[in-house]
Amino acid sequence: MTATRYPSLRIHCPCAEPVTDGQVAELDSATTSTSPDPAPETTTRLELPPSLESPFALHALNNLYFCDVCMVLRCERCVVEEVVQTYCPACLHVYSADTTGGANEPSKVTRKGRGDDATFCTRNCLQCPSCFTNLIMFSPSASEGSESSGTVYLQCPHCSWDSRRRPRSLTFSKHSSLYQQLRKISVSAMSDDYSDTSDQPTKRFSALSVFYQQLYESLDAEEEESGPSAPPSPLFSKRANRSLETIRFLKSHYSKQGGSSSASSPAVTPASVLSAFGRAGGVSSQKRREYEEREKERCVDYIDEEAEGEEALRVRGISSLDGTPTVLQQLANPFGRPTRSSDLLPLPTRLRARRAKRCRACRHILVRPDVSSRKVSSSSSSTSSIATGSASTVATAFRINLLSKNYIPTLRLTYLPSTSPAPASSPYHAGFIPHITYTFALTLFNPLYEPIKITLASPPRTPKHSHLITFLTPSFEIGPNIEDDWDLHALASLRTKFADLKISGMANISASPESARGGPNLGILDRGRNWTSVIFEVVPAKSRNSEIVVPLFVSVAYEAEVEKDFTAGGQVGGAGDGGLFDKERREMAFWSVLRIGRVIS
Amino acid sequence: MSRRQTRGEYIETESGNRISRKAVILGSQHILLGGRSTILPECVVRGDLHRPSSASSTGAAAASVNIGRYSFLEKGVVIKPPFKFYKGSLVYYPLKMGNFVSIGANSIIEAATIGSYVNIGSNCVVGKFAIIKDCVLVLDGTVIPSTACIPPFAVVAGNPAIVVDELPESSAEVFERRARQIHALHGATLTSMTIAEVKQSVFDDDVDEEFDLMHDFTVNS
Secondary structure, three states, X not given: OOOOOOOEEEEEOHHHOOOOHHHHHHHOOOOOOOOOOOOOOHHHHOOOOHHHHOXXXXXOHHHOEEEOOOOEEEOHHHEEXXXXXXXXXXXXXXXXXXXXXXXXXXXXOOOOOOHHHHHEOOOOOEEOOOOOOEOEEEOOOHHHOOOOOOOEEEEOOOOOOEOOOOOOOOOEOOOOOHHHHHHHHHHHHOOOOOOOOOOHHHHHHHHHHHHHHHXXXXXXXXXXXXXXXXOOOOOOOHHHHHHHHHHHHHHHHHHHHHOOOOXXXXXXXXXXXXXXXXXXXXXXXXXXXXHHHHHHHHOOOOOOHHHHOHHHHHHHOOOOOOOOOOHHHHHHOOOOOOOOHHHOOOEEOEOEEEEEEEEOXXXXXXXXXXXXXXXXXXXXXXXXXXXXXXXXXOOOOEEEEOEHHHOOOEEEEEEOHHHOOOOOOOHHHHOEOOOOOEEEEEEXXXXXXXXXXXXXXXXXXXXXXXOEEEEOOOXXXXXXXXXXXXXXXXXXXXHHHHHHHHHHOOOOHHHOHHHHOOHHHOOEEEEOOOEEEEEEEEEOOOOOOOEEEEEEEEEEEEEEEEEOOOOOOOOOOOOOOOOOEEXXXXXXXXXXXXXXXXXXX | OOOOOOOOOEEEOOOOOEEEOOOEEEOHHHEEEOOOOEEOXXXXXXXXXXXXXXXXXXXXXXXXXXXXXXXXXXXXXXXXXXXXXXXXXXXXXXEEEOOOOEEOOOOEEOOOEEOOOOEEOOXXXXXXXXXXXXXXXXXXXXXXXXXXXXXXXXXXEOOOOEEEEEOOXXXXXXXXXXHHHHHHHHHHHOOOOOHHHHHHHHOOOOHHHHOOOOOOOOOOO
16 A cells, blocks of 8 residues: 555444454444444443454445445445456457346356457457557558458557567458457467467366376385385485486476487586585495486486477577566467567457445345446436447446445544644644644535434544544534535535634634534534534644554434335334334444544654 | 636636636637536647538537536646548547546547546546546556547556556546536636645545545556
């Protein structure tokens, strides 16, 4: 992660808690809302979750989902993803779509093609091997209107890589399905003869398994053989012997592959190296001679120039990196690994997927993209004429999109400079000075259609460095969210408040209309239609360069209207409003972490 | 920040568009602005580069630059329709932008299509005939090559641009709200500020914090 920018507000997802035996069932359901009224006991009853400090458990509000069955937040790690649609990012062609849109449990979505084909775009989307942008297809006679004549070549619009400018010029015979053509010619288009790539994984695996089988058998045979017979020289342990055997087998195996003859005169052999040791080690010369003779028969030089081929020789002789592709360029090609820049082939484009997300605990769908072919662009306005027209392109609409910010209040932190007896420059940049009371406004925006009652809780002193935190009004209400442009109200109001405070210069908290009443509304700075600002104060402790991290527990309670269940026995026409709706009390809660700044002394 | 500004620095239209008088707008009859868009000073919008309209089309001139609602073009942005050589001559194609698009300072846009809910950073170059789909975040200094296609919900960076991250599903709503906020704030102050200045003037916290992104991003180019 990068350096934190202050102030930073993150929501904690409880999925990161370590699982103990007794807690498995509790983890995935609402953790703290089971207690009916956490408000009065606040800090003495609530415990800070241990993962509150972990960066991976803290998320920005926009990255979180909300399961309205479990009534709890879901982060990216506690959702189950399913692929709903695969498409090519270059041509936006849809390759497969689960038409149920993930409504049912995931079944195998069949795709044309097997193996590699299922992950690449089989149309004409190829990428430049040196800069990874999309290549443009050129046909010399295209401008004359004839479609099928002439060879097709590729050019990169960014780095001017041209497929013709290769030792083996790469051209295609027809306009369509460049991917298929590329696959067929990719073997011969490489300067060196790489082995058949169409079934490379299987071939490799079988080769390796054969090799290890042989190695295993030969090692067993060796042990039997050499056990009772002449003991190896004490300088060479059994393990060293075995490694010599391994080298021998490796060599023989590769020479079988390369089809060349066996040992030529060695430059450096393991035996010669080890015998040099032997000389210094004072092993008896007779034993050493015996060993050397034995080894000479069996040991084969592992630098066998004929077996390795021209490519290895060339690579060994490279003196500069010009003409050598970077590691990224080499690895990007699925059809082989080019060792020369002039060998670089265009890359097929990998498909991307649109995913549906489900709650981990209750399998409720949190996000379901709209993959129906009718909907093209997701923009709600009809004036947007971005419609691509084709029936099978990627759209950005969602059928279901349960975002946290539509269920839990959004928090926003604002520093109030005129109410703090501190220097006017922003303490976010300049740092906080100990023992000075800084006043902040915490604004909560209500996304629900019902008014909600908020209870805030935080430890009186921050966990690590004991900075003093005070919330003047821990419990308050926020009105319902009726209009769509709700943020604008907040902005306008906060801005005027800001301006007033700045201009007057001597405004203090008690001047706000709400707090002037005193009593329970002392800490409320301002209210809007669907938002409330409360005051909280921070007094940093004298600890140099420490971060002010405020854990904040937010509990939300509201009454939701639920349809009366008339089939439940004996409830028809019961007490209450007599209408169709019952009032059901709902609660949810979450922890959040405010990183306010650093203390300078 | 001074509250006083010269009167009439911005032309305000009926549909709420605000165009700075210091912006260079050519061929305004070929430019379509959706409502509540803002164009800051020193921008260049080339509506004069258009396909020669044939007589068979409707009486009104064909739109060569089509910008959606709640767009925000920062200082020095150049909007130029893309062109191709066809039979020896230059042919210009129309440039379309969606709604809630915000383009950072000094960027050069020659794309064919930009979708809705797109945020383009400062000092970017979008090549000819590029297609940027909806809900895309283009980081500062990105160079998008010609005929590139940026898929939706992508975060692109680097020169040439590659997809480096993916945006959460909430991005459409977040971008939309951001575009509306910027428009409201800018209208309230009516000075030629960049988005960053607008935010700084009101909040000390950064609206961009809403995205859990790596802002200090370096890409191997």
